[in-house]
Amino acid sequence: MALQVYNTLTRRKEPFETIEPGKVRMYVCGPTVYDKAHVGHAMSAIVFDMVRRYLQYKGYDVIHVMNFTDVDDKIIKRSQETGDDPFAISQRYVDEFHRHIDELRVLPATIYPRVSDTIPEIVEMVQTLQESRHAYPTEGGVYFRVRQDDDYGKLSRRKLDDVLTGTRVEVGESKEDPNDFALWKAQKPGEPAWPSPWGPGRPGWHIECSAMALKHLGEQIDIHGGGNDLIFPHHENEIAQTESYTGQSFARYWMHNGMLQLSGEKMSKSLGNLVTVDEFLAGHEADVLRLLILSSHYRKPLAFNSTVIEDNARALARLRSALRPAVGRIATGTEAETLAAAAAQARTGFVESMDDDFNTAGALGYLFELVTAINRARDAGVGGEPFAAAQDALLELTGVLGLQLATVQPQGAEAAPFIDLLLELRAKLRVVKQYALADEVRDRLTDLGVVVEDTREGSTWRMQ
RNA sequence: GGCGACGUGGCCAAGUGGUUAAGGCAAGGGUCUGCAAAACCCUGAUCGCCGGUUCAAAUCCGGCCGUCGCCUCCA
Helix, strand or coil: CCCEEEECCCCEEEECCCCECCEEEEEECCCECCCCCEHHHHHHHHHHHHHHHHHHHCCCEEEEEECEECCCHHHHHHHHHHCCCHHHHHHHHHHHHHHHHHHCCCCCCCECCEHHHCHHHHHHHHHHHHHCCCEEECCCEEEECHHHCCCCCCCCCCCHHHHHCCCCCCCCCCCCCCCCEEEEEECCCCCCCECCCCCCEEECCCHHHHHHHHHHHCCCEEEEEEEHHHHHHHHHHHHHHHHHHHCCCCEEEEEEECCEEECCEECCCCCCCCCEHHHHHHHCCHHHHHHHHHCCCCCCCEECCHHHHHHHHHHHHHHHHCCCCCCCCECCCHHHHHHHHHHHHHHHHHHHHHHECCCHHHHHHHHHHHHHHHHHHHHCCECHHHHHHHHHHHHHHHHHCCCCCCCCCHHHHHHHHHHHHHHHHHHHHHHCCCHHHHHHHHHHHHHCCEEEEEECCEEEEEEC
């Protein structure tokens, strides 16, 4: 079974075939850098990171482009409110974005283009669209002529006449059709601007992505991704511009992730119900967010609340339980063979699930079954090569999802000699059956975040 | 109003025509342990409601109810 990908354009799962064998050109809409990122942005980043990692696991060479929209109404507005230079604002949030990517263990994109670095390409594109009558200049800027594009609306399945009814699209004086959208906006006082054939101005909202995808990936790309709230108008307009410009179909697969929901509603800036990435990471590990996101299908809406977070923190601990060392050394026999079979089955099931439009929830199910098999084998005394091989399989597959089970704990490392000393003394207390004191040592360590567990071979500890 | 998605055990969530409906969390019982923790074993759902198609449906079709998204900036 080969990889199947759900395509928003056709509303169906389709076999994944790239334009160039073995190579994937992927463009994912990045953030408008004017404010702190919230966990919804992180969800999108993590989803497409998972897609990329899996494609690479399948052997594809992935060129991943993610843009920064650093010229935009919202940045200008923020600048006017705070008095800060608009480029200083965008740079601040670009820097923050890179820090988040690092903390969330999202693989960096191959290229991070910015609107401000793509102005000549944008101007050229708008000019060509004007020459082909797909665009027309007015006093306020240059607009895309929606009626000139016969298949406008094909992505969002919207008919132009429907868009008009029931909405409050105001017919601007200068627009021919209320659905026409700006490719180029004429400069207003105090706004950043670049020279152009239409006078000083700046790009409209959608044209940057078309120009950047074109510049860095070519006229046709394999995957175009983003949140499903971008389907209309952003991606619809991108298709209209790009295909009118190139005369070819733009992206083969349009992939959209569902929205993260907080208290039953979409998390968004305008609703003000957001949790920032920094706030989340202050209290939880990056892997908890990743597991939470991957435990459901990427196209579905996902509830985000403290219960779900805690559930996934415990689920993560369970995945990690399989990485504890073997206690026995049995390397042959039924138990060892059963474990090897479980590892093989996990691998097969994982790939089968992931091939079905990145069914991470199904894939995780197989990984949890492998966890059980590993722990059972450990209890049965299995060790040595078969045990290590099963653990390696688990690490490999969780790694494909971008989970990092093995933890380094620097704060624990510093305290280690002292904790060891306490446990050594506690062991002596237990020998002389001073259980009250021994339990107090354990309880106090627990309060400090050190989990003590007694086994046949002695006591172990780990940081909470 | 238009377009679209979803409704599976207490919670989260796979499965989309046919063996015993994955998995995680929580809960209860048990093994182990001085106790605890961890781990292991055991226990639970007929799939929103109604009707239809079919030898056979959670899975297809229709209706209803409910939740959510887009239509304005938005991952």
